[in-house]
Amino acid sequence: MKPAPFDYARPETVAEACALLSEAGGGATVIAGGQTLMPLLNLRMSQPFILVDINGIAALKGVSREAGATRVGPATRQAEALKDATLARHLPALVKALSHVGHYQTRNRGTVGGSIALGEPAAEMPATAVALGATIEIASVRGTRTVAARDFYLGPYMTVLEPDELVTGIVYPDWADGHTVLFREVAQRPGDFALTGLVGAAEVSGDRIGRVGLAFFGMGPTPIRMVRAEALLTGASLASLDVDAAAAAGVADCAPFDDHHASAEYRRLVGKRILAATLSEAFNLKVAA
Amino acid sequence: MSDIVSRKTVAMTVNGHRHSAEADARTSLGEFLREALGYTGTHLACEHGVCGACTVMVDGAAMRSCLMLAVQADGCEVTTIEGLAAADGTLHPVQQALHENFGLQCGFCTPGVAITLAAVTRDNPQASVAEMELAMSGHICRCTGYQGIRRAIRQLAGETPNPHAEQH
Numbered sequence: 001m002k003p004a005p006f007d008y009a010r011p012e013t014v015a016e017a018c019a020l021l022s023e024a025g026g027g028a029t030v031i032a033g034g035q036t037l038m039p040l041l042n043l044r045m046s047q048p049f050i051l052v053d054i055n056g057i058a059a060l061k062g063v064s065r066e067a068g069a070t071r072v073g074p075a076t077r078q079a080e081a082l083k084d085a086t087l088a089r090h091l092p093a094l095v096k097a098l099s100h101v102g103h104y105q106t107r108n109r110g111t112v113g114g115s116i117a118l119g120e121p122a123a124e125m126p127a128t129a130v131a132l133g134a135t136i137e138i139a140s141v142r143g144t145r146t147v148a149a150r151d152f153y154l155g156p157y158m159t160v161l162e163p164d165e166l167v168t169g170i171v172y173p174d175w176a177d178g179h180t181v182l183f184r185e186v187a188q189r190p191g192d193f194a195l196t197g198l199v200g201a202a203e204v205s206g207d208r209i210g211r212v213g214l215a216f217f218g219m220g221p222t223p224i225r226m227v228r229a230e231a232l233l234t235g236a237s238l239a240s241l242d243v244d245a246a247a248a249a250g251v252a253d254c255a256p257f258d259d260h261h262a263s264a265e266y267r268r269l270v271g272k273r274i275l276a277a278t279l280s281e282a283f284n285l286k287v288a289a
Numbered sequence: 290m291s292d293i294v295s296r297k298t299v300a301m302t303v304n305g306h307r308h309s310a311e312a313d314a315r316t317s318l319g320e321f322l323r324e325a326l327g328y329t330g331t332h333l334a335c336e337h338g339v340c341g342a343c344t345v346m347v348d349g350a351a352m353r354s355c356l357m358l359a360v361q362a363d364g365c366e367v368t369t370i371e372g373l374a375a376a377d378g379t380l381h382p383v384q385q386a387l388h389e390n391f392g393l394q395c396g397f398c399t400p401g402v403a404i405t406l407a408a409v410t411r412d413n414p415q416a417s418v419a420e421m422e423l424a425m426s427g428h429i430c431r432c433t434g435y436q437g438i439r440r441a442i443r444q445l446a447g448e449t450p451n452p453h454a455e456q457h
Contacts, residue, residue, distance in 0.1 A: 002315060004315070005314070008294055008297075009293045038337075038357070039356070042337050079350070104405065104427055109357060191426040
């Protein structure tokens, strides 16, 4: 199995990469880890004229702190992010989600930003960016812009990125120290695409839930932010929290589909159950059988 | 400005030996190792990142050689299955454990399995059974039913083999 022929360039700066993308006039594809792109190339589902390899751009790698936020370079390998002390301290939900991305072997090559820019609807990284309220930094020869992760995804593998644009950073806002991590995923085998999964964070103070961010993956054409469940949970008292109502509100925003792995009905049912179970476990609530 | 190329000379070190050969931009690392350099121990099967048979170490990390281009491995150090055993033929502990526990049958998936276990145990000599089994989620084996591989993993983790363990 061979990809269709393409040319290859390995720029060393963001400016060079942007110039290559611009000159290619839509015929170029960016490769970072390539753990999803390479199968698409090998199967000839993707046939770019030029592959722009961003692995040589040092500025796109690594994790850094900004005022009230953590910035992840898009070409940071998933395996490196998984071991990163800054992420462990500030973004435990991201680290938890990363441990479910692909397999040991693909995390050694796959990148955080590659997964985010590609927009596979069942992937953990896009949903995590949506749930945590991340901002995506984008560059092109026309300038730079930032887009909220919540406005970034249009459909399966479709994002607001123009063909000449490159993701240059993902900025995750801080959540209060000691915040609660919400994560659960159902897949046929570890490392397989999720049939359904959820990720999020919640700030709890005393009996009251403060800020909440929640998103489903594998539950529609894009990661699905649980707008209604977030509204119901924000400010709620743990003592009187109706977990089943919150779970019902969570799946109300979803649009799951049927495929040969699972039906939409199954995804909706399991999605609701894992949301109820995750909330009960996270907030130490008794589950109503 | 970086060059745009459709073909280039790729230099890499494989199992300690330096090599250099021409590669099309679209040639995968796995195909390059097999066809250009003759390291046919690396087995390409699904070629879309599912089966794990083609796993090699690139700069010490286990990766799928079908999901990486040869041109991307320019300047890298690669370890293939041919590089695991010692020069005198003494098997790597992972190979020995797979051998002793019927962890292979037809052998097609084995180079990838052995490379993954070698990488995991090198990074963490105290790797637990659970850790090694989780890393094995990246491999498909059609022959062994996995139980032989799991027995090899238990041996690598220093567990005493259970004489009543499931046998084939």
